[in-house]
Amino acid sequence: MALSDFEKNFIYDVSSRLLTQDLLNNAYFAGSQVGRSLRDMVLARQPVQPLTNPFDEAITGTLRGDAAAVRRNADNVTEAAALVGTARSGTSQILEALAGMEDIIDKINTGKLDASDAQVQADYNALRDQIIGIYESTDYNGIYMLDSSKWGTEQINSSGQVYIQAYKNGGFNISFHSVDDPVDGNNWNDLQGSELETDLAGQTLLVDRFSGAISTIDDLYKNRQTMLESQADSLESQAVLLDQAVEARRQNTTSLSVENLLINLILRESGSLLDEEG
Secondary structure: OOOOHHHHHHHHHHHHHHHHHHHHHHHHHOOOHHHHHHHHHHOOOOOOOOEOOHHHHHHHHHHHHHHHHHHHHHHHHHHHHHHHHHHHHHHHHHHHHHHHHHHHHHHHHOOOOOOOOHHHHHHHHHHHHHHHHHHHHOEEOOEEOOOHHHOOOOOOOOOOEEEEEEEOOEEEEEEOOOOOOOOOOOOHHHOOOOHHHHOHHHHHHHHHHHHHHHHHHHHHHHHHHHHHHHHHHHHHHHHHHHHHHHHHHHHHOOOEOHHHHHHHHHHHHHOOOOOOOO
16 A cells, blocks of 8 residues: 655654764764763673672581680680699699608708708798698689688589580589698698608608699699690690681672572572583
8 A cells, every 4th residue: 555645754853863863973972982881881781799608607607606616615614724733833832842841851860950950940830831821822713722621613613623615515614622731641731840850751651742732733734734735736826727717718709690690599499400520
């Protein structure tokens, strides 16, 4: 069907207007920053805001939490080693005082000192009092490890045990030994300077018994301190490895878009029709 003159004029007029508009757009915007910006806004594909993969974040967060927990446990065990080390420092000082008492007895036996001398007896008693002062005052942050009369608190129970949180879901007890009464049937007040003159053999036996008991306790503390220090180092090494794992995941984990996350979720539940090896 042939077009009427009106239809022909209408088509011509609209075409002219469109051509004019296109020419104006090209004149004003073609090759310009404004033109490029407008075209990008209208035509270009908008970038997708990347989001963090929640699965990777959950794993990384767990590793980070584990590292912090292991490091806290390492700190606890380090403090436990210091606790035992403080107790050992006390027993070592007591051994030194007992060695001084043995020296007095040896010199009496060799005639270098007189057992009836008041000064000799006073020196002997002073060493005994020094021992009592050591075990009564040896403490770590309010925990008295050597004096059983000060046990039975929230920090150290009546059996001389201190609980240490050292694992994710538990810990262990450190057992301390009573130094205020280390020898059955005898106490420190049995060491009397006046007895050097009347019962030197008895005082010699007492000093030997006390020295043997304290030496055994001192060895136990020495070994336990070494073991705890080694355990603390091991825990700290574990924490460092976990920190490295967190850092490695942070560097290797790429950000995913919302679309990619949704696709991964769908594929996780339904599987893929694509042969990933092909």
